[in-house]
Structure formats: structure tokens, C-alpha cells
Amino acid sequence: MPEETDVLDLGERHWLQILADHDGGTAEPMVLGPAGDRRRARPGDGAAEALIATLAGVDGAVSRGRFTLRSWTKRTAVGERPVGVDQTNESVIVGDAAVVKWSRRLHPGPHPAPRRIAVLRARGFAGMPQPWGQLTWRAPDGCETLVASVDEYLPGAADGWTWAVDAFTAAARARGREPAVSAATDVGHLVAELHAALADTASTASAADARRWRADARAAVEAACAVGDSAGAALLRDRRHDVETAVDGLGELAGTPVIEGHGDLHVGQILRSAGGFHVTDFDGNPVLPAEQRMAPIPAAADVAGMVQSLAHVAVVAARHADLDPAAVAAVDSAVRAAFLGAYTSRLAGLGRAALYVPEALYPFRVQQVLREILYAAQYLPRWMYVPDAALPALLAERTPA
Numbered sequence: 001m002p003e004e005t006d007v008l009d010l011g012e013r014h015w016l017q018i019l020a021d022h023d024g025g026t027a028e029p030m031v032l033g034p035a036g037d038r039r040r041a042r043p044g045d046g047a048a049e050a051l052i053a054t055l056a057g058v059d060g061a062v063s064r065g066r067f068t069l070r071s072w073t074k075r076t077a078v079g080e081r082p083v084g085v086d087q088t089n090e091s092v093i094v095g096d097a098a099v100v101k102w103s104r105r106l107h108p109g110p111h112p113a114p115r116r117i118a119v120l121r122a123r124g125f126a127g128m129p130q131p132w133g134q135l136t137w138r139a140p141d142g143c144e145t146l147v148a149s150v151d152e153y154l155p156g157a158a159d160g161w162t163w164a165v166d167a168f169t170a171a172a173r174a175r176g177r178e179p180a181v182s183a184a185t186d187v188g189h190l191v192a193e194l195h196a197a198l199a200d201t202a203s204t205a206s207a208a209d210a211r212r213w214r215a216d217a218r219a220a221v222e223a224a225c226a227v228g229d230s231a232g233a234a235l236l237r238d239r240r241h242d243v244e245t246a247v248d249g250l251g252e253l254a255g256t257p258v259i260e261g262h263g264d265l266h267v268g269q270i271l272r273s274a275g276g277f278h279v280t281d282f283d284g285n286p287v288l289p290a291e292q293r294m295a296p297i298p299a300a301a302d303v304a305g306m307v308q309s310l311a312h313v314a315v316v317a318a319r320h321a322d323l324d325p326a327a328v329a330a331v332d333s334a335v336r337a338a339f340l341g342a343y344t345s346r347l348a349g350l351g352r353a354a355l356y357v358p359e360a361l362y363p364f365r366v367q368q369v370l371r372e373i374l375y376a377a378q379y380l381p382r383w384m385y386v387p388d389a390a391l392p393a394l395l396a397e398r399t400p401a
């Protein structure tokens, strides 16, 4: 496929440059330097401020060539600094008021975030950082892909791999489960409200959907069994039949409800700040191909992502040498029970109990652990201790004592 370039002006000194290729391509914010040099803009160069100012001049949505700008505020902000954590994309905090997230790598195919955010906004969902605006680009394949998004900045926000590990550790040390349990309760309510707000997107899983979920999980079993050098993978080879039986449950979900859910829900997507808990990052699961990132999912898939990530928080917390493993395990089960209890009761209170199919929880949790094994093997070997510890615990939940 031929390469294509495109440019969006962002005022006098800034512009956005697209270089599309067969694999999606890149989008780079650019700046004209004082010596007339043209280079990629870094936080502090004003490109994020320029994007916010451009969006503030837009009423609703406008198209400029292949770009679409959507704006929900007239606010502007100045003063840029980098977010400065591990990130897939580049986020810039502007004036302690907004966060601009540049999608540096353009993913081929359609992008799930614009529609999910539109639905949540239309429903008045308050559990996410309020969106200020969005910039998308129509790729040569005709699909709209997300180039940048601007959200309200939550001062002092910590993501769940920080706040939840701290809360588990404190609870295990104090042998008191508050406030970890109360945090999990709040997050359960938040996820129920998210799913209720996305209920307008509900449809019914087809037999082909169910077959695909089962086949994908079976393929993950196969691939994870082939990982050497992991206690989890070794256990998987031993218990392969049990694991396959568990994930085969996904093949029975035809006829159950699906929604355009979060798609990549885990504790790291839950920000905690003085204003409480907010869910972020509607980009979908980065390891899935575009059409699957867009596809509706059972609500239980999101719930499983969150529940299993809480179990993984316990594994991370248990590395603190002074913690009694039994105390950590007690916090872990209390926290997961609190999350699930709060989720199901709030969902029912919102009249949406039917969205959640409890039988789907366990197979999706197993699939999540398989994905962690594969992710660690491919990208992050130092993470392998987490699925290595999580898989035996998960299998023990289903094994009669």
C-alpha cells in the first residue's frame, strides 16, 4: 500500500503530521523552532496547548479534509508537562486542567474510543475524566482512527497499580480490611454505572461470537502451554484438560447480552484522586486486532478483567517481605468479594442485572491469566511471577479440597 501523508494546522507554529502506512502509521505533533527548524514537539513546545486552542474554536464537530475535530468545551489551558509514567501513548498535562493524549502509533482499522465516549457523554456518565475534545483521521482504508484526545485533568490522580497495591499492603499490615474493601466497593459501583450507561449499545451474542471466544481462548491455552521457563506454563501443561474445560464455557454464551464495553478493564485503568474513582482509557485491548477491539463483549469480560487484576494486585503486594501471606490472601478474597457484590447490586439497582452473566466470569478470568503469561513471555519477563502465582490460585478456586 502506498504511504500517505497529511497535515493539520494547529495555529502558527504547530501542526500535526500523519504518515500512514500498511500497518497504520504514525501521528506526530510538530513545532517550528526559533531558528526555522521543524521538529517533533515535546511537552513544553506548546503543541498540546495549540490543539486545545484549536478545539476551543470548534462548535460541536467539524471536518478539515480527512480530520474530524470534536469539541465539548470552549476552555483553553497553558503550561505543559509530561505525565511521566510508563505509557503506550504520549500524554501531556496542560495547565493542571487538561491531559492531551497523542496516539503516536495509528492502529489500522476503526478505533473504539470515539463511539464509546460519545455514548457515555450522551448518558451523562460522570465516572470518567470529562472529555474536552477529540481528533480523528480517516485512514486510506476509510476507517476513522483516533489521533489525539483531550480530557479533564484529575489533580493528584494515581492509577490502580499504585493505589490498589498500597491499599492491599496497608490492609494486610493492619489486619483490617478497610479501606481496601471500601475502595473495591466504590470501584464495583463505578463499573456497574459504566455498564448501565453503555446499555444502549446492548445486543445479543451470536453462535459465531461464542465460537470465536472459545476458539480464541483455546488458542491462548495452546500458545501459553508453549511458553518455557514459567511455572504457570508448566502448571498449565499439567492441568491443560481442566483449563480447556473452563474456557470452553465461553462457547456457551450464544444468546446472552453483549455491550460495547470498556474492553481493557483492569485496576490500572481506574484513577483515584480527591474526587474519587474514575475510569479511563477507552482504547480497547491493545493486543487484539481492530475488528475484535471494536466487537461487543459480555459485561463479564470487563468484570473478569477487573477481578483478576485485583488478584494480581495481591500477588504484587505479597512481595513485601514483611507481609504474612495469609493476611494478603484474606485481603484479596475480601476485596474481590466486595467488588463483585457492589457491582452486581448496583447493576441490579440500575435495572440492568441481565447484562451480567455470572457463569462467564471464571472462563474470562482464566483467559486473562493466559494473556498475562503470553504478554510477560513476549514483552515483560519480569511480570511472569504474577501469572505464575495467579494461575494456581485460580485453578484452586475450582478444585474441590
Ligand code: ADP
Residues within 6 Å of the ligand: 083, 085, 086, 087, 088, 089, 090, 091, 099, 101, 129, 151, 152, 153, 154, 155, 157, 158, 159, 268, 269, 271, 280, 281, 283
Ligand atoms: P496509556 O494508553 O498510555 O496507558 P492512559 O489513558 O491509561 O494512557 O493514561 C496513562 C496515565 O496517565 C494514567 O495511568 C494516569 O497516571 C495518567 N492520566 C491519564 N488520564 C489522566 C487524567 N485525566 N488525569 C490525571 N492523570 C491522568
Ligand code: MG
Residues within 6 Å of the ligand: 268, 269, 281
Ligand atoms: Mg492505560
